[in-house]
Amino acid sequence: MVRVSFRVNGEPVELDVKPSELLINTLREKLGLTSVRYGCGIGECGNCTVLVNGEPVLACLTLTVDVDGCEVLTVEGLSKSELTRVQKAFIEEGAVQCGYCTPAFILMAEYLVRSKPEPSIDDVREYLKGVLCRCTGYVNIFKAVLKASGSGRGRERVDKG
């Protein structure tokens, strides 16, 4: 066992883990953060996306020992009381169908909003292409992200694109 300490959603965490333990399992099973979703397990679906030190990575291909000393963010840690602009836009635009992929899309959208003001529809596609939605509800997701990022003419542009 290896002692690791890191922060999850702002809270300090200290745990003993096997070197083979994956971050997705630590987050889901030991810390109860079930917004982190298991999809393919081989780095293709992106549903296990979390932010480590502000950068999106896949929790199913990250060893827990590797985030020692890091800051991990999941959807649970996004807002303490009020929903974020991205979360509100997802609700308003009906960007949720079965909801399985939603946490990963929200995190990638938050990352996009933080790193690229006024993104184009191509930027949105580029940032979101690593998350698969098997309901294929992409159009409403793109609309929501454009809305949240302040690119107001979102609806029109997505429908054309």
Add this chain to the structure above:
Amino acid sequence: MVVSEIPPINITARNTRIIPFEYEYYEPRSLKEALELLDRYGDQARILAGGTDLLVKMKARLVEPRVLINVKKIDGLRYIVEDGEQVRIGALTRLRDVENSELVKKYIPALHDAVKSMGSIQIRNMATIGGNLCNASPAADTAPPLLVHNAKVVLSSVGGDRVLPLTEFFKGPGLTVLKPNELLREIIVEKSIAGSSAFKKVSRVAVDLAIASAAVYVEVEDGFIRNARIALGSVAPKPLRAVKTESLLRGLRIDSREVLNALKTIDEEISPITDVRSTSEYRRYASKVLVLDALEVAYARLKGGVHG
């Protein structure tokens, strides 16, 4: 081989939620420490860099190392620096860093094209350029651009460094000339100064592995090709240079039909297989089109003076 004979890949039949075995785990803080560990454990050890290939293989028990050496915590192997007519890239540089590098965009445009096309932002944040080369997939997208930029690799061990041209680094699918106690430390890349370069690939969906890929470096004088280098991915047991085709291109008018004729020689230089991603026939056809497309983009960059 007909399509019905293609053996299925069993990776998803495994439990990919966990790594199903234990190993000794090390986190060296310096290159020296890492090389000493490698020297001690040799082929019982595997190097963990980005993990996007290795951990997938470990989940499926395709590799089952007794020792895992996580090199990500080593300082000073993550850099992109200009050095005269070369650019030096540390092996632990993330693909995302390569993508965002102005030096790469300006002087190794084909590599910029390639990393932009690889996986997703999440994957590019994790995967390293050294890991992509050491994994030695015939479909490694960083390989063709580096090959046309005459890249060299610096391999380190406790005994010192050796420098090899990248053309001599790959041996076959998943195989390199790395000795059990050696680590890829740095990639040295020739800048495009007199010419320019580009990379093209076809894949099924955006984040998929390449069905076929091509990189071209070209120098043009008064409309004639002065020098051309071509490298191809996913069409042979390893990424390779098409040297015969390159020599036929030299001296041709870049916009002539003779260029198309010369590209037919690519057929003799590649040996694509049929697998789940594509057929051998399609790969042969696509390779020529990709080289032509990459040639056009590289030439447009050269004329426009823009490298982006």
